[in-house]
Amino acid sequence: MITAADYEQLFAHAPCGYLITDEKWLITAANATFLAWTGYTSDDVVGTFLARMMPMGDRLLHTTRSVPQMQLTGTVSEVSLEIVDASGKPRAALLTATRSVNHDGGVEHRVIIFSAHERRRYELELVSARRRAEESEARSVRAEAGLQHLALHDSLTSLPNRAGLALILERGLTGRAPGASIAVLFVDLDHFKSVNDSLGHNAGDELLTVVAQRLSSTLSSAGTVARLAGDEFVVVEHVGSATDATVLAERLLEMVNRPLEIEGLEVVCSASIGIALADDESSEPEKLLRWADIAMYRAKARGRNTWEVHDPSEVDPAVNRMRLLGELRHGIEGGQLRVHYQPRMTIATSVISGVEALVRWEHPTRGLLQPAEFIDLAEESGLIRELGAWVLDAAVQQGAQWSRLGDGNAPVSIAVNLSARQLADPQLACMVQASLTRYGFDPSLLTLEITETALMENPVMARKVLTTLKALGVGLAIDDFGTGYASLTYLKEFPIDELKIDRSFVSGLGTSDGDCAIVSSCIQLAHAVGIRAVAEGVETDYQRSTLLTMGCDLAQGFHYSRPLAPELLEDWITAQPPSVASGRAAGPGPAHAEPDDDVEMLAAV
Amino acid sequence: MLLRSLVQETDAPVDSAPSALAERHNVRISGRPDGPVLLFAHGFGCDRSMWRRVLPYFEDGFRVVAFDHMGSGRSDLHHYDPEKYSTLDGYAADILALCEDLELHEVVLVAHSVATMMAVVAAIEEPDRFRRLVFVAPSPSYIDDPGDGYVGGFTQQDIDGLLESLDSNYFAWSASLAPVIMGNPGTPVLTDELETSFCRTDPDTARTFARVSFLSDIRSRLADLRVPSLILQCSEDMLAPLEVGRYLDERLAGSTLVELAATGHVPQASAPEETAQAILQYLSAAAR
Numbered sequence: 001m002i003t004a005a006d007y008e009q010l011f012a013h014a015p016c017g018y019l020i021t022d023e024k025w026l027i028t029a030a031n032a033t034f035l036a037w038t039g040y041t042s043d044d045v046v047g048t049f050l051a052r053m054m055p056m057g058d059r060l061l062h063t064t065r066s067v068p069q070m071q072l073t074g075t076v077s078e079v080s081l082e083i084v085d086a087s088g089k090p091r092a093a094l095l096t097a098t099r100s101v102n103h104d105g106g107v108e109h110r111v112i113i114f115s116a117h118e119r120r121r122y123e124l125e126l127v128s129a130r131r132r133a134e135e136s137e138a139r140s141v142r143a144e145a146g147l148q149h150l151a152l153h154d155s156l157t158s159l160p161n162r163a164g165l166a167l168i169l170e171r172g173l174t175g176r177a178p179g180a181s182i183a184v185l186f187v188d189l190d191h192f193k194s195v196n197d198s199l200g201h202n203a204g205d206e207l208l209t210v211v212a213q214r215l216s217s218t219l220s221s222a223g224t225v226a227r228l229a230g231d232e233f234v235v236v237e238h239v240g241s242a243t244d245a246t247v248l249a250e251r252l253l254e255m256v257n258r259p260l261e262i263e264g265l266e267v268v269c270s271a272s273i274g275i276a277l278a279d280d281e282s283s284e285p286e287k288l289l290r291w292a293d294i295a296m297y298r299a300k301a302r303g304r305n306t307w308e309v310h311d312p313s314e315v316d317p318a319v320n321r322m323r324l325l326g327e328l329r330h331g332i333e334g335g336q337l338r339v340h341y342q343p344r345m346t347i348a349t350s351v352i353s354g355v356e357a358l359v360r361w362e363h364p365t366r367g368l369l370q371p372a373e374f375i376d377l378a379e380e381s382g383l384i385r386e387l388g389a390w391v392l393d394a395a396v397q398q399g400a401q402w403s404r405l406g407d408g409n410a411p412v413s414i415a416v417n418l419s420a421r422q423l424a425d426p427q428l429a430c431m432v433q434a435s436l437t438r439y440g441f442d443p444s445l446l447t448l449e450i451t452e453t454a455l456m457e458n459p460v461m462a463r464k465v466l467t468t469l470k471a472l473g474v475g476l477a478i479d480d481f482g483t484g485y486a487s488l489t490y491l492k493e494f495p496i497d498e499l500k501i502d503r504s505f506v507s508g509l510g511t512s513d514g515d516c517a518i519v520s521s522c523i524q525l526a527h528a529v530g531i532r533a534v535a536e537g538v539e540t541d542y543q544r545s546t547l548l549t550m551g552c553d554l555a556q557g558f559h560y561s562r563p564l565a566p567e568l569l570e571d572w573i574t575a576q577p578p579s580v581a582s583g584r585a586a587g588p589g590p591a592h593a594e595p596d597d598d599v600e601m602l603a604a605v
Numbered sequence: 606m607l608l609r610s611l612v613q614e615t616d617a618p619v620d621s622a623p624s625a626l627a628e629r630h631n632v633r634i635s636g637r638p639d640g641p642v643l644l645f646a647h648g649f650g651c652d653r654s655m656w657r658r659v660l661p662y663f664e665d666g667f668r669v670v671a672f673d674h675m676g677s678g679r680s681d682l683h684h685y686d687p688e689k690y691s692t693l694d695g696y697a698a699d700i701l702a703l704c705e706d707l708e709l710h711e712v713v714l715v716a717h718s719v720a721t722m723m724a725v726v727a728a729i730e731e732p733d734r735f736r737r738l739v740f741v742a743p744s745p746s747y748i749d750d751p752g753d754g755y756v757g758g759f760t761q762q763d764i765d766g767l768l769e770s771l772d773s774n775y776f777a778w779s780a781s782l783a784p785v786i787m788g789n790p791g792t793p794v795l796t797d798e799l800e801t802s803f804c805r806t807d808p809d810t811a812r813t814f815a816r817v818s819f820l821s822d823i824r825s826r827l828a829d830l831r832v833p834s835l836i837l838q839c840s841e842d843m844l845a846p847l848e849v850g851r852y853l854d855e856r857l858a859g860s861t862l863v864e865l866a867a868t869g870h871v872p873q874a875s876a877p878e879e880t881a882q883a884i885l886q887y888l889s890a891a892a893r
């Protein structure tokens with residue numbers, strides 16, 4: 001027979017803490033086990049809210065979760081929490097409670113509290129292991145993301161690099177809607193090297209950064225700009241048609257062409273753009289890039305600052321170039337190079353004052369090639385030294401021959417172009433001297449032309465070389481003047497005799513007030529420092545008469561004659577009346593029938 | 606009372622063919638289909654079942670919509686994005702998306718505890734969506750601000766303690782079935798389904814939710830709220846001291862403060878009738 005006293009004993013000394021609270025969790029009774037475990041007296045706990053004995057965190061959870069749960073379901077079970085004991089020490093416990101009606105008919109909570117020290121320790125260990133695992137996973141995800149970003153982006157512009165572009169292209173090509181097209185535009189800055197060389201690498205980097213921003217700002221949110229290397233950018237954009245792509249190319253050029261200020265200097269950039277389109281048949285990223293690259297080279301060859309769309313019938317120029325390089329090497333050795341001579345005329349009298357030597361390549365299968373078709377290749381490959389030396393030697397030999405003839409039908413002075421690479425060649429002066437000596441040519445009859453851009457690659461070195469050459473007694477000219485970034489300070493310091501005004505300005509005479517002013521200023525500048533002004537690319541009588549009015553000294557161009565083989569030149573001179581009336585255009589070739597191809601003759605790229 | 610509301614929970618008329626978004630948020634719609642809309646947003650620690658004792662008071666006159674926040678209750682955790690749900694804005698966006706999806710207009714949004722902060726954010730974002738806001742045991746910030754003397758009731762350390770407590774309950778909360786309590790002759794027998802699913806919470810989402818709830822501070826945005834509101838302040842609310850209700854009343858345009866006799870933080874559970882009547886009275890006064 002179990003008595004009421006037995007039950008009381010059971011309550012008081014049960015193996016766990018028993019509490020009774022009212023509906024608001026106010027403690028009304030606590031058993032001896034609980035009091036012994038916590039060190040509180042009955043008076044301490046009776047009349048206190050149970051939550052008061054919990055640390056704040058548990059109190060918050062109790063309030064937001066256990067309290068409503070009890071109200072709504074009548075039970076809470078195995079809530080893990082801590083009870084702060086009389087000494088202030090938190091003791092881990094599990095709380096389970098039910099809601100009941102007491103003998104007065106009121107609601108009460110019967111609460112059991114188990115000491116759960118071991119279990120809590122164990123659980124906290126498991127949770128902290130889990131948190132550590134999460135953290136280390138998050139860290140490795142972050143590190144991986146960081147590495148991946150580095151691997152896929154260019155550090156200067158933050159644009160995707162070649163690898164990043166490959167991914168984007170791959171994704172764009174596979175994910176595109178049927179019928180939609182993706183345009184790949186290969187954008188290569190023109191003459192970027194000369195900016196880098198003349199203004200420094202910081203300026204070059206700044207320019208690239210600005211260009212990167214400008215290209216990016218031109219695109220839709222779906223478009224991408226990547227930087228492959230140096231001054232090569234690739235734009236990928238979703239387009240509806242090839243026309244969309246060319247319109248985009250125009251916009252990109254316009255953005256690139258806007259003047260920008262770098263280190264206090266206003267610089268105007270241009271670019272050559274090659275376009276390739278992915279359609280349903282052709283959608284390999286590698287191939288598209290290759291095609292765009294090929295088209296870009298065609299845009300360069302067409303005179304730069306323009307775009308070309310890839311023509312699928314076109315042969316891969318890289319293969320072409322390799323083959324051409326071998327043929328050129330062979331051609332130099334095998335005597336396939338020719339020198340043609342273009343008359344340089346005294347404008348005032350229309351009498352020939354000399355010639356400019358210009359190289360041609362008598363290609364065994366392709367016919368007579370203009371410098372534009374092989375000079376860049378020679379310059380890039382280093383073959384230019386050999387080629388330049390050959391041209392100089394041939395021209396000096398020819399000049400000496402004409403000199404010896406000494407009749408009125410032979411030109412007197414000869415101008416020969418030097419490339420940037422030749423300028424850097426320590427053997428240059430020796431080589432010039434050797435040619436002069438070999439043929440007994442009067443050095444004062446030889447003028448060496450160096451482009452403004454080549455001079456500015458390394459002005460200090462250039463000045464030394466020019467001074468050495470000058471000491472040989474030869475004349476010196478700055479070629480393509482106005483297209484580089486030469487400062488006047490340098491101009492004054494170079495020992496030059498002649499300023500050759502770039503054809504792009506001369507061609508603007510009569511159509512562009514700006515060009516007119518530039519040509520006029522160049523002439524005045526030349527005269528101010530006591531040297532000759534020479535106009536290149538004179539094609540019309542109007543240009544000739546304007547130059548005459550401006551006081552320009554010499555002129556050359558199709559208006560007078562195109563470059564001619566030596567014997568044809570002699571014929572041409574013979575055909576000239578001894579004292580020519582001004583304005584007469586003559587010569588064996590069609591003076592205006594074809595564009596002048598000597599634009600890039602030996603000019604540094 | 607308890608039993609009736611439990612039966613109500615399972616047998617209540619629910620609109621047919623809920624949308625995908627509604628399913629995602631475990632939306633429950635009851636009451637008069639053509640009635641004005643009451644939308645119930647639960648607070649931290651539970652789910653929409655927190656409202657079950659008050660909903661019957663509104664179902665005669667209103668269209669009653671209750672939902673689970675993403676990460677709580679029976680929301681579809683496939684759509685849980687830890688980044689989105691680590692700020693109030695993520696939850697507020699869900700409220701607006703639900704209104705849009707269910708075509709709820711002229712909404713009376715009844716929000717409890719931290720959901721009141723979401724309600725403020727949502728109603729600033731789309732004031733025309735809401736006719737009235739009802740804040741049950743609200744707080745604009747739980748942490749004291751010694752800088753301006755604001756009393757939120759807690760310190761940063763207190764909140765850190767909460768996160769620790771969440772961890773110590775991790776396994777209890779993550780158990781697929783809550784421990785079944787032994788039979789108790791004094792209480793009604795609950796169906797297994799209700800007992801085991803009550804306030805079911807994923808411990809990881811609960812942690813994020815706790816952070817948002819207890820670390821957010823929207824005091825600076827109160828002045829932007831244009832929708833009139835009812836503030837229901839409990840006595841002896843451990844989470845929202847009396848000062849907080851008054852603080853809100855002073856700073857909100859068009860607010861009405863009612864101090865309830867109900868104690869604790871969840872009057873909709875402890876004093877459903879008083880809570881429901883206060884809301885009904887406010888709405889009928891507003892309608893006049």
